[in-house]
Amino acid sequence: MKTDKELYKLFSSCPQLLFEAANFKPDDKYSMVSITFKEFERRTDGLLEPVSDDKPVYLVEFQAYWDNTVYHRLIMEMAAYGKENPKRDIRGILVFTNKNLDLKTLPWHELTKSDKNIFKVVYLETFLDDLEKKNPDHPLVSTFKPYREKDKKILKQKARHWYHNINSSSLPKPVKESFETVFTRWMQERFVNLSYKEVTQMFVKLTPLEETRSYKELVTLGEKSGEKKAAGKIVARIMAKKFDTKIQRISPRLRPLQTKDIMDLGDSLLAMNTFEDALRWINERKKVIQGT
Known part of the structure; x- marks a missing residue:
């Protein structure tokens, strides 16, 4: 299963959880970004930057498979960052x-x-096991369930409970949305033979989109003539309102889709938490179209 982007999304939204996993408390507030080292032609998995320039920075590497060069790689990144920023206190966190x-x-x-x-190693499975013993309903524990739970029957049975733990947690809204997005992605990877809507219905109680005015207009168009242009306008309007973005950002992305694809997208929107989820759905559908 995919991990690097998902781990970055989780811990960049809530860096303090990564410090908790590393078993220490920093002396400052941190944010996580990703930077590119031109000499290596690669991006870091993460860079934890403090508010104050006199506090340490932490290069982060996430590792989900066997690799005998991972220590060397992180040390090289630390050295490269130090070369460009010789006055900074540079440290590393390696997450297995x-x-x-x-x-x-x-x-x-x-x-x-x-x-x-100076250099911390984190064993994520161990950290999550310990965290679950202390707080079985912790949102981070619940987020990782699709990644860690091997039994798909249990996943189907408990997905709604775990998703509720995330959704009802006291996490700030942006953090909560990141956790929900990662949970959804991993659920999709575990059930690759199901559609996005079928997967999300395991854990999200949907408000029927069919009851909204925009969707009724969309269905009417589909029944009458399947007009792609008009359908695209309606779905773009729904997306713009739901994700608080401009229609101009959406419309060009819908053009490669067929009328049925646009209607399928409209039917799946209420199960999506972020604009990124919608873009991912669109890109996956484009791949299907190109492959036919």
């Missing part, structure tokens, strides 16, 4: 999804023994 992936590469693993938090 599973403890068995950690080869404890020398000499770099010795840095983890420092009491100054």
Whole structure:
């Protein structure tokens, strides 16, 4: 299953959870961004930047598969960042999804023994297990269930409960939306043979889109003539209102779709939490169209 983008989305929305997983409290507030090292021609998995320039920065690497170069890679990124920012205090956090992936590469693993938090290693499975023992309904624990739960029957049975834990949590709205998006993505990956709507119906109680005026207009168009242009305008209007964005950002993205695709999109919108979810749906449908 995909992890890098999902882990970045989770921990960039709530960096304090990553520090909690690393078992220390920073002396400042942090935000996570991703930067590109031109000499390596690659982007970092994450860079934790403090509000104050005199506090440490943390290069972050997420690792979900066996790789005997991951320590070297993170050290190289730390050195490259230090070369460009010689006055900064630079540190590293290496996040393994599973403890068995950690080869404890020398000499770099010795840095983890420092009491100054110079180089921290996180075992995500262990952290989540411990967190679940303390708080079984923690939103981060629930978000990872589609990734960690092996039994699909249990996933189907408990998905609504886990999603509710996220949705009803006290997390700020942007953080909550990020968690919901990642939960949805991982559910889709676990049930690849089902449509977006079929997957989301496992955990989201939908308000029937068919009851809205815009959708009724859309259905009428489809029944009468299947006019693609008019259908596109209506769906773009629904999306603009739902995701608080401009129609001009949406309309060009709908042009490659057929009338049926546009209507399917309209039918799936209420299950989507963010504009990013809609774009992902559109891009996946474009791939299907191009493959036919």
